[in-house]
Amino acid sequence: MIVAFNVGFLQVSLVDILDIALVSFLLFQVYSLMRGSVAVRIFIGFLSLYLIYLVVRAAEMELLSAILGQFMGVGVIAAIILFQQEIRKFLLLLGKTTSFNRDNGFLANLPWKKKQLAGDVDITALIEAAKSLGGTNIGALVVLSKGSELRFYAESGDRIDALVSKRLLIAIFNKTSPLHDGAVIIHKGRIIAARCVLPVTEKDVPAQFGLRHRAAIGMSEATDTIILIVSEETGQISVARNGTIYHNLSNQEIRAKIREYLMEETKKKDKKTEKATDEEVVK
Structure with a gap:
């Protein structure tokens, strides 16, 4: 010693x-x-x-x-x-x-593990649906995942496996729909499941945030996702990411937040490629 x-x-x-x-x-x-x-x-x-x-x-x-x-x-x-x-x-x-994470670690770079670009999500359809739902004071909760299908949470709801579209999202969250109560999970441009149960945060949140917002914050704390929330009371649209909620955003701000989240992995890969190229030039 x-x-x-x-x-x-x-x-x-x-x-x-x-x-x-x-x-x-x-x-x-x-x-x-x-x-x-x-x-x-x-x-x-x-x-x-x-x-x-x-x-x-x-x-x-x-x-x-x-x-x-x-x-x-x-x-x-x-x-x-x-x-x-x-x-x-x-x-x-x-x-x-961890580096052994199949979605973020070195296993994701194997030839047979190449993933579809997360940017394939139809952001316009998602924002238009949220805007329409907010205009009629219909609440909504949408989880976007770029890494995995979130099977643990998807299995708590009803499997759908359909392309993202404005009409489908509006139909799901319609108050008369049996699927409206819960969250929708989107992965690789497809709606994986609806009526999903999300974990609720235990943090102290402002009084104006209800259970829908608390569930969005809790999901963003537990997983690497971004969650879109439409308030049933005010119709305002918010985004939750990494335990932080961004309240009452405009369409442009929502698009920027979602695009920033979806393109993070691509930027990391581009930086690795540039670094490798610089090292080859130095050699």
Whole structure:
């Protein structure tokens, strides 16, 4: 063990510094994941109780240590029960960023894994449908995914597998339609499913946002998607992305947000190609 420096009678090594840095980073990521939700208060209370337990045990208070020790013995199980939603989000986040992700990792570049361009989505039909629905105060919730079909969420609704069109979207979200209650999922220019159930965010959101907006924010937190929301009360159109909602957007702003999301993967590939070309020129 390589000793970096001494703090009193303690010997601090480089491994200890790395250990502290990794734990600090992990706690920060956990806090960022739960920030703004009720779970962060539970997490702080749980952490405070653990710190009290360490102090009590160091002070050799046997009775209190025994009581808190029994509680800490089942702490992992209690944490899983209390933070099951946050643990699920954390695992989904890891699944999105890992290089083994079939949609974003190196497997996507294999010859037999070439994907259709995400830009094939008919954005005009989508915006026109949202505009028509908003004009008649009919609510709508549309999820656009460039990476996967979101089978977990698609299976909660009814499979459709049809091309995106203005008339079809209006028919789905019509108040008399049996498919209007829920979200539509769009992937590669096709409507995969309708009447889908989305996860609801636990963050504190403004009072004017209802369950439809909360579901859109929750879906954008859990998946790499962009969600279009049409308010039933006001007819205004909003977009949710990465846990942030952009409220009351114009048609041009909606088009720009969707196009920016859909073309992100293409831009990344173009940058990789340019970098490879520059390296060949240098050689």
